[in-house]
Amino acid sequence: MNFIQHYDNTISDLDNKLSSLVDDGFDLEVEKFGDVLSLIFSDKAKFVISPNSGVNQLWVSANYEGHRFSFDGARRVWIDEKTGQEFHTYMSRLLSDKLGKEIAV
Numbered sequence: 001m002n003f004i005q006h007y008d009n010t011i012s013d014l015d016n017k018l019s020s021l022v023d024d025g026f027d028l029e030v031e032k033f034g035d036v037l038s039l040i041f042s043d044k045a046k047f048v049i050s051p052n053s054g055v056n057q058l059w060v061s062a063n064y065e066g067h068r069f070s071f072d073g074a075r076r077v078w079i080d081e082k083t084g085q086e087f088h089t090y091m092s093r094l095l096s097d098k099l100g101k102e103i104a105v
Contacts, residue, residue: 003056006071010058010078011037011049014091017105026099041098058087062094 001009015037018030029040039047047062058069058078069078069087078087088105095103 003053003071004051006078007035007051007058010087011035014049014105021095021099021103026101028099039095045098047094047098057081060087060090060094 011032015030015032018028018039022028022030027042031038031040035051037049039049045063047060050059050061051057052059052068055068056070058071060067060069067083067090068081069090070081071077072079079085080087080090083090092104095105
C-alpha cells in the first residue's frame with residue numbers, strides 16, 4: 001500500500017468512529033472535504049486532519065498545535081514525529097479531553 005491508501009483507510013475508519021460518537025449524542029460535527037477531515041465542537045474549536053503527500057505525513061492541527069505523523073510500515077501505525085505517540089492513541093486522548101468523557105477511536 002502507498003501513502004494515500006494508508007491515509008484514506010485511516011481517515012475512513014476515523015470518520016466512521018466519529019460518526020458513531022455523533023450518533024451517541026456527542027456535540028461534535030464532522031466534515032469531510034476531499035482528503036481533509038474537520039471536527040467542529042460546540043465551542044467552535046476545530047481540529048483538522050489532512051494529508052501532506054509531499055512528505056508522506058498525516059497532519060493534525062488541534063488546540064493551536066500541529067502534529068505530524070509518519071506511517072510505520074513494520075508496525076502498521078501512524079507515529080507522531082515529535083512524541084512517538086501513535087495516531088489513534090493521540091486522537092483518543094485529544095477527544096477525551098475535549099469531550100470530557102473517555103473516548104477510544
